[in-house]
Amino acid sequence: MxxxxxxxxxxxxxxxxxxxxxxxxxxxxxxxxxxxxxxxxxxxxxxxxxxxxxxxxxxxxxxxxxxxxxxxxxxxxxxxxxxxxxxxxxxxxxxxxxxxxxxxxxxxxxxxxxxxxxxxxxxxxxxxxxxxxxxxxxxxxxxxxxxxxxxxxxxxxxxxxxxxxxxxxxxxxxxxxxxxLAACTRLLADALAVKAPGASTEVRIPPYAVVQCVEGPRHTRGTPPNVVETDPLTWIRLATGRTTWREALDAAHVSASGERADLGGLLPLMR
The missing domain is CATH 1.20.120.450 (dinb family like domain)
Structure with a gap:
């Protein structure tokens, strides 16, 4: 890293x-x-x-x-x-x-x-x-x-x-x-942006954090083409390996739209 x-x-x-x-x-x-x-x-x-x-x-x-x-x-x-x-x-x-x-x-x-x-x-x-x-x-x-x-x-x-x-x-x-909970969520969200720098995907973890990450075309206005959204506890579990990307998707605990919205290969960030 x-x-x-x-x-x-x-x-x-x-x-x-x-x-x-x-x-x-x-x-x-x-x-x-x-x-x-x-x-x-x-x-x-x-x-x-x-x-x-x-x-x-x-x-x-x-x-x-x-x-x-x-x-x-x-x-x-x-x-x-x-x-x-x-x-x-x-x-x-x-x-x-x-x-x-x-x-x-x-x-x-x-x-x-x-x-x-x-x-x-x-x-x-x-x-x-x-x-x-x-x-x-x-x-x-x-x-x-x-x-x-x-x-x-x-x-x-x-x-x-x-x-x-x-x-x-x-x-x-x-x-x-x-x-x-807010500080934990934000630090792990920022860590994702460090691991996958870029601005093609927007990761939203309301109400605490929004980060842009993943290489690709930079989005500047309107609705981003690649969006991931989840709740704080699900994000923390994903970031620390307590749950997998596929498990969270299947349980509808995370939503992901766009061809660059699959974060499965980037998670977990820490164990």
Whole structure:
């Protein structure tokens, strides 16, 4: 994948911070009521149980705490790391981390109950995040990033895995924070435009995102000849491999018109 050339969308810092905390809170509230039987249920994520999935959700936010603490330690020893990972590159560099993440998840899930993990993480982020600016350079698993950019990636982790949790536990119904869902949708839509640059196809994900992509004749006025439209959760499932293009079409969860409107060969964007 070549370096991203698309101009990065700007995100409102206060809204992103509030969204991450709100979605984390939504999951935490649901996790408190899970029974031992529910925690032992399987998920669609390989051999992960619900217990391991909710541990990963806690880890997605705990990683913010760890990177903030590490950046504070490094700032007293050496210059801040050079930013090497633009936000729009993040969706394309996470797949290789899966084995390490799975190992860490299993260790964390075995070390403490979900309630303990969420309580500890909530207390730490409440103390660390307000005092740390968005332009603080942090070291993540995939390289140096701005804290503000890393927080946007947390909306993907939280929304995608909240959906996984809702799919695994019937009737759980963890709500999706609107701002977190919007940021997740937009970043994954922009990632599609990076992967397939062009302006022949318009992808609409109301009410959050519209992007143009795919090489071909550029459309400038009137109704675009190639249009794809879907809802945010279907888009997120397509972009992360939770459902396939054909499944979404057959279920009428996505509409596609025009000879360049078939996105099946471009999806998923990340796994």
């Amino acid at each position: 070549p370096p991203a050339k698309k101009r990065t969308r700007s995100y409102d810092s206060a809204k992103i911070r509030a969204a991450v905390l709100a979605q984390f809170g939504n999951v935490r509230e649901a996790v408190v009521g899970l029974t031992a039987e529910q925690l032992a249920l399987p998920t669609a994520l390989g051999d992960w149980t619900v217990r391991e999935l909710v541990s990963h959700l806690a880890m997605a936010v705990e990683s913010v705490n760890r990177t903030i603490e590490l950046s504070a330690e490094l700032s007293t020893q050496q210059p801040a790391p050079t930013p090497v990972l633009p936000l729009l590159r993040w969706p394309f560099v996470t797949a290789d981390l899966a084995p390490d993440i799975s190992r860490d998840v299993k260790e964390v899930a075995a070390s403490a109950s979900p309630d303990e993990l969420f309580e500890r993480t909530a207390g730490r982020i409440a103390a660390l995040l307000p005092a740390t600016p968005d332009d603080r350079m942090i070291t993540t698993r995939v390289g140096a990033m701005r804290l503000g950019d890393f927080l946007v990636t947390r909306t993907i982790e939280l929304i995608v895995h909240t959906d996984d949790l809702n799919q695994a536990v019937a009737g759980l119904g963890v709500p999706y924070d609107r701002q977190a």
